[in-house]
Amino acid sequence: MKRxxxxxxxxxxxxxxxxxxxxxxxxxxxxxxxxxxxGQLENFSRLKQAKHQIARINTLIKEKALEAVK
Numbered sequence: 001m002k003r004x005x006x007x008x009x010x011x012x013x014x015x016x017x018x019x020x021x022x023x024x025x026x027x028x029x030x031x032x033x034x035x036x037x038x039g040q041l042e043n044f045s046r047l048k049q050a051k052h053q054i055a056r057i058n059t060l061i062k063e064k065a066l067e068a069v070k
Contacts, residue, residue: 010056015064022057029054 013021029050035041 007056010060013060015061018057018061018064022054022061025050025053025057 010018010021029047032041032047032050036044036047041047
């Protein structure tokens with residue numbers, strides 16, 4: 001899926017769906033860190049991608065919270 005399509009799909013999610021997606025992303029990041037520590041991680045760039053995904057989701061959650069206040 002292209003990045004623009006993915007961003008649009010995430011923007012259409014509800015805050016509850018975003019929280020679930022955030023939980024999944026954090027679990028994935030934890031598992032990647034665990035693999036790195038055990039010496040089993042082959043694709044180190046995946047760590048950075050996972051961190052960016054968490055940041056994107058957090059940004060969308062904050063944006064939706066601000067929209068709700070208005």
